[in-house]
Amino acid sequence: MPDLKSVPNPLFLRDDELRQGIELLFFGYRDFTARADQTLAAYNFGRAHHRVIYFVGRNPGMTVSDLLDILKITKQSLSRVLSQLVREGFIVQRPGTTDRRQRLLSLTDKGAELERRLTEDQRALVARAYKAAGAEAVEGFKKVLLGLINEEDRGRFRMQNPGGPGSSPGTTSGSGGGAGGAGSGGSR
Amino acid sequence: MPDLKSVPNPLFLRDDELRQGIELLFFGYRDFTARADQTLAAYNFGRAHHRVIYFVGRNPGMTVSDLLDILKITKQSLSRVLSQLVREGFIVQRPGTTDRRQRLLSLTDKGAELERRLTEDQRALVARAYKAAGAEAVEGFKKVLLGLINEEDRGRFRMQNPGGPGSSPGTTSGSGGGAGGAGSGGSR
DNA sequence: TTTTTATGTCAGCCATGTTGACTTATCTAA
DNA sequence: TTAGATAAGTCAACATGGCTGACATAAAAA
Numbered sequence: 001m002p003d004l005k006s007v008p009n010p011l012f013l014r015d016d017e018l019r020q021g022i023e024l025l026f027f028g029y030r031d032f033t034a035r036a037d038q039t040l041a042a043y044n045f046g047r048a049h050h051r052v053i054y055f056v057g058r059n060p061g062m063t064v065s066d067l068l069d070i071l072k073i074t075k076q077s078l079s080r081v082l083s084q085l086v087r088e089g090f091i092v093q094r095p096g097t098t099d100r101r102q103r104l105l106s107l108t109d110k111g112a113e114l115e116r117r118l119t120e121d122q123r124a125l126v127a128r129a130y131k132a133a134g135a136e137a138v139e140g141f142k143k144v145l146l147g148l149i150n151e152e153d154r155g156r157f158r159m160q161n162p163g164g165p166g167s168s169p170g171t172t173s174g175s176g177g178g179a180g181g182a183g184s185g186g187s188r
Numbered sequence: 189m190p191d192l193k194s195v196p197n198p199l200f201l202r203d204d205e206l207r208q209g210i211e212l213l214f215f216g217y218r219d220f221t222a223r224a225d226q227t228l229a230a231y232n233f234g235r236a237h238h239r240v241i242y243f244v245g246r247n248p249g250m251t252v253s254d255l256l257d258i259l260k261i262t263k264q265s266l267s268r269v270l271s272q273l274v275r276e277g278f279i280v281q282r283p284g285t286t287d288r289r290q291r292l293l294s295l296t297d298k299g300a301e302l303e304r305r306l307t308e309d310q311r312a313l314v315a316r317a318y319k320a321a322g323a324e325a326v327e328g329f330k331k332v333l334l335g336l337i338n339e340e341d342r343g344r345f346r347m348q349n350p351g352g353p354g355s356s357p358g359t360t361s362g363s364g365g366g367a368g369g370a371g372s373g374g375s376r
Numbered sequence: 377t378t379t380t381t382a383t384g385t386c387a388g389c390c391a392t393g394t395t396g397a398c399t400t401a402t403c404t405a406a
Numbered sequence: 407t408t409a410g411a412t413a414a415g416t417c418a419a420c421a422t423g424g425c426t427g428a429c430a431t432a433a434a435a436a
Contacts, residue, residue, distance in 0.1 A: 012323045013315055019246070020345065021314045021330070022307070026239070027341055028333040029217045030260065046422055051214070058207070064383060072218065077424055079384065101382045101433050119210070126209045127201055129335030133328065135200045140321065140328020142209070145216040147317030153215055157208065234391055252414060265393055267415065289402045289413045381434070387427090394421075403412070 035121040043114065048081045050118055053107065056091055057115040060106040063096070067105065070153075090114060223309040231302065236269045238306055241295065244279055245303040248294040251284070255293065258341075278302060 011017070033047065040050055055070055056062060064082070068075055082105075085091045090111035096102030107115060130138050146154060199205070221235065228238055243258055244250060252270070256263055270293075273279040278299035284290030295303060318326050334342060 010323065012326050013318055015311070017326075018311045018314050018318070019307070021318065021326075022242075022310050023246075024330060024333040024337070024345065025217060025220055025314075027338070027344070028336040029213060031338045031341075032213055032336050034338075048423060054210075058211075065381095073423085074425065075383075076385080076426085080423075083384085096382095099382080099434070101431095103383070119207070122210050123203070123206045125336060126206050126213075129332050130201055130206070130209065132335045133331040135198065137328030137331040138200045138205075138209075140325030141332035142212060143321040143325040144317050144329035145212040147320045148216040148220050148313060149212070150215070150219045150222075153219075156215070157212065236392060253412095261392085262394065263414075264395085264416085268392075271415085284413090287403070287413080289400095291414065377436100379434100379436075381432100383431085383433105385428100385430075388425100390423105390425075392422085392424100395419090397417085399416075400414085401412100402414105404410085406407100406409080 032122065032125060035125055036118055039118055039121055046081075048077075049085060052078070052081055052085060053090065053111060053115050054119060056105045057107050057112060057119075061104045063102045063104060065102075085111070220310065220313060223313060224306055227306055227309055234269075236265070237273060240266070240269055240273060241278065241299060241303045242307060244293045245295050245300060245307075249292045251290045251292060253290075273299070 036050060037047060040046060043049075051071060052067065055067060059066065064075070064078070067082075068078055071078065082091065086093060089108055091105055092108055093103035093105055096104050133141070142157075142159065146157060146159065149157075224238060225235060228234060231237075239259060240255065243255060247254065252263070252266070255270075256266060259266065270279065274281060277296055279293055280296055281291040281293055284292055321329070330345075330347065334345060334347060337345075
């Protein structure tokens with residue numbers, strides 16, 4: 001591998017390569033969301049509902065502030081979908097124990113089932129792409145995407161050794177959950 | 189490396205890993221678009237304008253049908269932004285030479301300059317992520333994203349050897365370009 | 377007790393996607 | 407040469423999901 005510092009513009013940083021990356025992200029994300037969107041339509045829900053259900057499922061007991069931090073939308077925008085999901089029995093809110101102003105969010109059984117169905121679409125798609133690309137490519141995929149992410153949110157992901165290729169499978173376990181992040185302490 | 193066929197559920201295909209991939213895509217795309225959106229706001233344009241400008245810049249002389257195929261939106265949706273861009277002098281339309289029903293699209297100088305400014309934001313972001321991750325990770329990134337993309341659109345990308353893991357770094361270079369895709373011949 | 381914070385709500389605006397119906401110009405095939 | 411298909415555009419109406427601004431309530435913190 002060439003020493004990056006000594007090369008002003010390595011081949012993989014040429015304009016064409018970067019544009020290709022931009023387009024891969026566009027097409028990739030477009031198709032990544034397309035499948036789940038169909039499932040959502042059957043419930044008369046949109047992508048915004050999916051995101052709420054997904055992250056609440058991932059972080060049971062999270063606060064509204066936590067969710068806002070993740071989604072980076074206004075509370076008015078969130079309110080529209082969240083209150084709908086609560087009204088229709090997909091999500092429950094209970095007051096926080098230490099801070100009773102908080103509304104801790106979690107999925108109902110009904111919500112958990114929807115979450116499963118929704119996430120299944122994307123998981124299958126990602127699994128297929130992972131399988132086709134191989135373990136090592138997956139490491140690279142994660143590494144690059146992590147680099148695209150806002151410094152502040154990067155901490156949501158606990159990545160193991162970037163050591164790469166042959167990293168001993170036995171230790172890959174750990175972390176797992178990773179994205180938990182949003183502690184209920186939620187300051188802003 | 190374990191033989192995938194013999195392992196029912198390799199480590200990199202565990203549920204946690206797949207969810208992490210889903211989240212990386214969400215956060216990655218969110219931040220990938222955030223920067224350019226700010227630039228767009230200064231022109232009173234939105235993401236839809238950006239996409240049109242980007243792809244027309246990338247494929248000068250493309251037809252409206254070509255563009256619709258890429259964006260996968262309705263012509264009514266496209267019309268709203270496209271006619272605005274034409275009206276304001278960012279894009280020109282000229283009749284097709286062989287088929288005069290077609291309106292071949294290209295950027296004006298003004299449009300090209302905007303395209304440069306817009307794409308610069310994303311290119312810088314991608315470049316930073318690429319640089320931090322390294323050439324080999326970039327290969328993996330591309331490989332996985334390509335696997336997420338609709339079979340039909342995959343052909344827009346001419347990837348070099350999927351050679352995989354230990355592929356000699358010296359040869360990582362290759363092709364580059366690629367993504368042109370939408371030839372103006374545009375059949376549907 | 378006063379102030380700040382966490383949450384929610386009403387009202388209205390904007391961007392961007394959708395469907396359906398219809399027009400115009402042009403190409404293509406019978 | 408005419409009938410039908412195709413490329414493009416338009417009007418109208420609607421849904422989703424962002425946004426701002428203003429204001430309300432309860433509970434924590436100073």
